[in-house]
Amino acid sequence: MSAIEVIPSARRLIKSLRDMGYDFAQAVADVVDNSVEAGATLVAIDIEFDGDDSWVRIADNGKGMKPDALREAMRFGAERAYEADDLGKFGLGLKTASLSQCECLSVASRWNRDRADIAGYSWDLAHIEKSNKWEIIPIDKNGLNASIRDPLKDRPGTVVLWKRLDRLLGYKHPYGEMSRKRLMQMCREVEVHLAMVFHRFLAGEAGRRKFKIMVNGNAIAPWDPFCRTETKTMRLQPVVLKIEHEGVNGEVTLEPFILPPQHAFSSKPAADAAAGPANWNQQQGFYIYRADRMIQSGGWSNLRSPDEHTKLARIAIHFSPALDEAFKINVAKMRVQLPGAIRDAVREAVAPVVKLAREVYDRKPPSTNPTCSATSTRPSITSSAPPSSGPVPSVAEPQRKGNLVGQSPATAVSAPAILTVDQWSTKLLEAATDDERPTVERVLQRLRSTMR
Ligand SMILES: Nc1ncnc2c1ncn2[C@@H]1O[C@H](COP(=O)(O)OP(=O)(O)O)[C@@H](O)[C@H]1O
């Protein structure tokens, strides 16, 4: 007997696909992932309040898509070959993230540097409701209004436009002050979220070209959870854990940091910023990065609970997309689980970090010098040793020679500044000419993959 194709009900399924659990900022971040992948150096996010006609636009200067590629991109479950450090995975994000926030998603793309041809398609829930078919609507030249066409006037790139923002505004009083305030609040939340999850890209640390995000014309500054420019931040020895999951071998790197207590920061604004979006207690714990993009920001993944006394401990955990199955990444790329195979090793590695964080927390602030300390003589405790392969970081006797984080005056005199790989990468990329830069990026990427 031949198989029978049973096509899902478009009308019903597309509605369920709106509820994957994205909030606004997470949805924007998923669209920005695509821009990173497309080689963009600039993403401009504009949020326009105009009652029912309010819109959100995410425009990049990446390589753009030809019409057939754009049609495939619009497909739920778009197919393409993924690379090892690819931020994409399921072929869904563009659609599911967008439609989690709006009823009409339009995407326009220009792929040619010299010609301003633009391809455009929309997913419109009102149309699906009527047709009950998985149909996208081509946008012809006349349908390309200024808000979607303008960013592509002079260069290739892709514009994602969200209209009919039912999930954001609610439609009782769409022109009311509450709606306007809500949208403005969303702007701030999106800034904070993007500054955090893309901080390595924004700082040019990710071995890729430096990447800029603007929200309503404001450039977003990276938020570094580890405050690596603070002289009193302690960088402890990294730990590399080997993992084998269903035939895939990989490495997971833990980079532990102890942040300074508030009084030891260089300034009060720096201490306030370090608290992070969810504040000190909730921001302690693991910062889990997949291909340099932050997926989890704080929390102890059920290994411990947040505790006021350990709030200065923050630990970066890096894994590559090859380990997606082991980390059980969810479709919205918002949640991961620590693989069972490394939980014990991670617990063991975390114990001395937490102990030290507690000690630092318990130290009394110097009574005469309540803010931090250009005059302090205690060197920041860091380690310049290469990653160890054992599970336990040597934090009980931290090395006090090379300083990877920054130099306190006491060590600056005796020890030469040792640059981190990230700092070197940035310098190299800055020094390279436009022609040399892609080669330098490739070499850096190769170097990083051998170091991880
Ligand atoms: N801004 C963009 N620039 C270029 N190509 C894009 C862009 N956004 C999406 N695409 C293409 O559309 C495809 C589908 O995107 P998406 O639905 O987010 O799934 P995924 O990122 O998991 O592949 C991407 O794989 C990419 O080929």
Ligand SMILES: [Mg+2]
């Ligand atoms: Mg994507």
